[in-house]
Amino acid sequence: MSINVQAVTKDFGDFTALDNVSLDVRDGSLTALLGPSGGGKSTLLRVIAGLEEPDAGRVLISGEDATAEPARKRGVGFVFQHYAAFKHMTVRDNVAFGLKIRKRSRDEIRAKVDELLDLVHLEGFAKRYPAQLSGGQRQRMALARALAVEPRVLLLDEPFGALDATVRKELRAWLRRLHDEVNVTTIFVTHDQEEAMEVAEQIVVLNHGKIEQVGAPRDLYEMPTNEFVMSFVGPVNRLGDGLVRPHDLVLSRDAGLGGIEAMVSRVVHLGFEVRVELTLSDSSPLSAQITREEADELELHAGDIVYVRSERPRVFSPHQS
Amino acid sequence: MAKYALRVTALSYLGLLIALPVGYVFYKAFEHGFATAREAVTTPVAQHAFWLTVEMVAIAVPLNTIFGVVCALVLVRQSFRGKALLNAAIDLPFAVSPVVIGLALILVYGRKGWFGDWLLDHGIQVIFSVPGMVLATIFVSLPFVVREVMPVLREIGTEQEQAAQTLGASSLQTFFRVTLPAIRWGVAYGVVLTTARALGEFGAVSIVSGKLAGQTETLTLHVENRFQAFDLTGAYAAAVVLGLMAIATLLAINLLKPKEGVR
Numbered sequence: 264m265s266i267n268v269q270a271v272t273k274d275f276g277d278f279t280a281l282d283n284v285s286l287d288v289r290d291g292s293l294t295a296l297l298g299p300s301g302g303g304k305s306t307l308l309r310v311i312a313g314l315e316e317p318d319a320g321r322v323l324i325s326g327e328d329a330t331a332e333p334a335r336k337r338g339v340g341f342v343f344q345h346y347a348a349f350k351h352m353t354v355r356d357n358v359a360f361g362l363k364i365r366k367r368s369r370d371e372i373r374a375k376v377d378e379l380l381d382l383v384h385l386e387g388f389a390k391r392y393p394a395q396l397s398g399g400q401r402q403r404m405a406l407a408r409a410l411a412v413e414p415r416v417l418l419l420d421e422p423f424g425a426l427d428a429t430v431r432k433e434l435r436a437w438l439r440r441l442h443d444e445v446n447v448t449t450i451f452v453t454h455d456q457e458e459a460m461e462v463a464e465q466i467v468v469l470n471h472g473k474i475e476q477v478g479a480p481r482d483l484y485e486m487p488t489n490e491f492v493m494s495f496v497g498p499v500n501r502l503g504d505g506l507v508r509p510h511d512l513v514l515s516r517d518a519g520l521g522g523i524e525a526m527v528s529r530v531v532h533l534g535f536e537v538r539v540e541l542t543l544s545d546s547s548p549l550s551a552q553i554t555r556e557e558a559d560e561l562e563l564h565a566g567d568i569v570y571v572r573s574e575r576p577r578v579f580s581p582h583q584s
Numbered sequence: 585m586a587k588y589a590l591r592v593t594a595l596s597y598l599g600l601l602i603a604l605p606v607g608y609v610f611y612k613a614f615e616h617g618f619a620t621a622r623e624a625v626t627t628p629v630a631q632h633a634f635w636l637t638v639e640m641v642a643i644a645v646p647l648n649t650i651f652g653v654v655c656a657l658v659l660v661r662q663s664f665r666g667k668a669l670l671n672a673a674i675d676l677p678f679a680v681s682p683v684v685i686g687l688a689l690i691l692v693y694g695r696k697g698w699f700g701d702w703l704l705d706h707g708i709q710v711i712f713s714v715p716g717m718v719l720a721t722i723f724v725s726l727p728f729v730v731r732e733v734m735p736v737l738r739e740i741g742t743e744q745e746q747a748a749q750t751l752g753a754s755s756l757q758t759f760f761r762v763t764l765p766a767i768r769w770g771v772a773y774g775v776v777l778t779t780a781r782a783l784g785e786f787g788a789v790s791i792v793s794g795k796l797a798g799q800t801e802t803l804t805l806h807v808e809n810r811f812q813a814f815d816l817t818g819a820y821a822a823a824v825v826l827g828l829m830a831i832a833t834l835l836a837i838n839l840l841k842p843k844e845g846v847r
Contacts, residue, residue: 350744
């Protein structure tokens, strides 16, 4: 189902979490809310879920005004960063919770729960308690629980934030596949740009309670509308008035080709890529990313002088940033 | 060595101050044989005192449990003006001597008190009667459930409840299916303490009861009554009954506790 957020504002005391935010999310899409902590992304998610009441503005779910509806009537599935597992219930009872509230028949509940436990790969864990599961398993249980009621919208608040790096990566890929399978409109919150890029079709960048940019991962990376977005979705260097990505820097030994003089302070081999840390004459640092072949050809060592050109510097006018 | 020194210290402290006196009461109660002790606690007056004590517990404990949980929810989950004051007021029954509580109840509900006349006109006698004793018992045992439940509520947070809401649960369903099971051990422990306090209350009840044997005499008052009448076996035997009631409460809760590994 589509979601439309219209001019939503939300204050907590004198802190403005959301400042006149409007956003359209297409039916069946997978959207990431990306931004630094305190940027308003979790608040926006909670407003959509009905867990937080906006001070102004409206939330439409599949075209109907849901602003006044309590969370329990919105038909949203919500997944919390810290799982919010019902600790006194088994995995089966956790997943069955929403169905029991809806007074479904026993056989129906049993069949549905079995199906979902299969989907989240927790087939053998039905009788366990949440305390007996790992973090990743708990989060998959929470997902199954949210999906059990066949929500119109699935909302995930930093779903992998409390998990270690390996499990995170696994679950990201898995969430992506799950979305293709279940095809429910999904919005998830993350402060990790790599996670957003990898999983989402559409990314919404939020900062200081405002939307900075909405776009496909590639568009955000290639065509950021301001400095904040450019520096948030990937590494950047400041070079003169502009910003440039490390891989858009070209190094040469030959002063005749033009470029700014810089001294190599460190060469870091990262497998296929090589990161060259440089220091400019005004002693500001610069980081360049080049291929291994390029590095071999240049025979770079700490202390060498090189000349740096940038392929695609981006200069943002002040009103854009 | 230090390990044993600590253990000996703890055990002798408990032994001298708790086990020895309590044990001695048991010994004295059965000094003249089991039959004598049994006779002493089966007199009509003693039986009445026993049932009156049960009645106090049966009224005070459920009320303090329900309102205790409500108070804890309000204090932990809501913020409003005067919350700090309410929070401090909950501890009043601990801070104030039961005797003062008894006198306060007489001031309010007694013959010359604020509501005393009005209540008497409507045929309700509070002071020197069971209603006053129930009030006194509720008063002195009020803080336990609140104080046991509050930290548990804080610890569980609100996420589980929010999850229940997004899954379609109403406030009542959320409370009974999620909140209450999560705080049940806090509630249970609060109930045990409330029961123990209600069983043993003496000061406040003593003042508002008028101590009429066979009418407004609870077990604790009965123990005092027997003691002052030099009926030591009667006093000790009644004391043993009180002790057994408390032990039964503790056992009941322990039996209800779940097995290891399930939380």
